[in-house]
Amino acid sequence: xxxxxxxxxxxxxxxxxxxxxxxxxxxxxxxxxxxxxxxxxxxxxxxxxxxxxxxxxxxxxxxxxxxxxxxx
Amino acid sequence: xxxxxxxxxxxxxxxxxxxxxxxxxxxxxxxxxxxxxxxxxxxxxxxxxxxxxxxxxxxxxxxxxxxxxxxxxxxxxxxxxxxxxxxxxxxxxxxxxxxxxxxxxxxxxxxxxxxxxxxxxxxxxxxxxxxxxxxxxxxxxxxxxxxxxxxxxxxxxxxxxxxxxxxxxxxxxxxxxxxxxxxxxxxxxxxxxxxxxxxxxxxxxxxxxxxxxxxxxxxxxxxxxxxxxxxxxxxxxxxxxxxxxxx
Numbered sequence: 001x002x003x004x005x006x007x008x009x010x011x012x013x014x015x016x017x018x019x020x021x022x023x024x025x026x027x028x029x030x031x032x033x034x035x036x037x038x039x040x041x042x043x044x045x046x047x048x049x050x051x052x053x054x055x056x057x058x059x060x061x062x063x064x065x066x067x068x069x070x071x072x
Numbered sequence: 073x074x075x076x077x078x079x080x081x082x083x084x085x086x087x088x089x090x091x092x093x094x095x096x097x098x099x100x101x102x103x104x105x106x107x108x109x110x111x112x113x114x115x116x117x118x119x120x121x122x123x124x125x126x127x128x129x130x131x132x133x134x135x136x137x138x139x140x141x142x143x144x145x146x147x148x149x150x151x152x153x154x155x156x157x158x159x160x161x162x163x164x165x166x167x168x169x170x171x172x173x174x175x176x177x178x179x180x181x182x183x184x185x186x187x188x189x190x191x192x193x194x195x196x197x198x199x200x201x202x203x204x205x206x207x208x209x210x211x212x213x214x215x216x217x218x219x220x221x222x223x224x225x226x227x228x229x230x231x232x233x234x235x236x237x238x239x240x241x242x243x244x245x246x247x248x249x250x251x252x253x254x255x256x257x258x259x260x261x262x263x264x265x266x267x268x269x270x271x272x273x274x275x276x277x278x279x280x281x282x283x284x285x286x287x288x289x290x291x292x293x294x295x296x297x298x299x300x301x302x303x304x305x306x307x308x309x310x311x312x313x314x315x316x317x318x319x
Contacts, residue, residue: 022179
């Protein structure tokens with residue numbers, strides 16, 4: 001261990017703002033990116049499932065669930 | 073084993089899904105090890121004091137921004153020549169992560185430049201060419217987003233990506249070709265001018281970023297695959313299978 005105290009570590013020899021400013025932004029982005037990806041994936045899967053189910057219903061009873069143009 | 077089989081999204085999708093957790097685990101292990109070595113074990117720098125520790129973030133981010141661009145251009149070129157669907161999807165999946173690392177390279181560089189050079193920014197050859205790299209990523213993403221037909225978008229993006237490759241050697245050699253504010257490279261294949269612990273911390277952090285980039289871009293590629301091929305039977309089966317549980 002290089003540091004004598006926790007405050008030494010946070011001060012980074014008067015360069016704390018620069019070092020931790022770099023660290024914070026890099027850590028935030030590298031956490032945010034996978035979180036956004038996972039959320040987007042979940043939304044996409046839900047959307048596709050809804051679409052597939054709707055299509056399945058449409059195939060089974062075309063008259064009831066048909067598009068407006070298809071109605072008599 | 074038939075490797076060509078994995079050139080189809082249908083075969084690649086489940087394979088990528090199985091690989092992603094391993095790359096996350098490696099990214100976490102290398103990342104923690106790199107940060108411990110870089111921030112807790114490595115001594116201060118004789119000239120730069122503790123501020124030099126930005127190197128453990130700045131150099132990996134900069135390397136990745138350049139390396140991802142080369143990989144992206146490689147996939148784009150492959151897609152342009154052979155018209156593999158998967159190649160264009162990979163190129164597309166890499167761009168946002170590359171842009172993020174280019175931004176981080178500029179951000180951490182700026183925060184390093186202020187205490188060491190006395191300025192946040194200078195129109196120096198290396199800084200300017202790295203900024204151009206960020207613009208190339210953004211341009212690639214914007215161009216593909218602006219074209220509705222995905223096949224045409226892929227091709228247009230691929231041409232932009234390939235033309236932009238010229239910028240990578242300019243970034244890399246800028247510190248040699250021009251007399252710049254940015255210091256020369258501390259590490260190359262022949263020798264390193266750094267202390268062993270510093271070098272070790274930096275390489276571990278770089279490996280962590282590398283594994284992270286693979287995990288994230290594979291995850292994004294998987295999303296692009298199901299989005300683009302949503303009307304095919306295999307996507308239907310995968311999506312319904314995942315509804316029953318599991319990732």
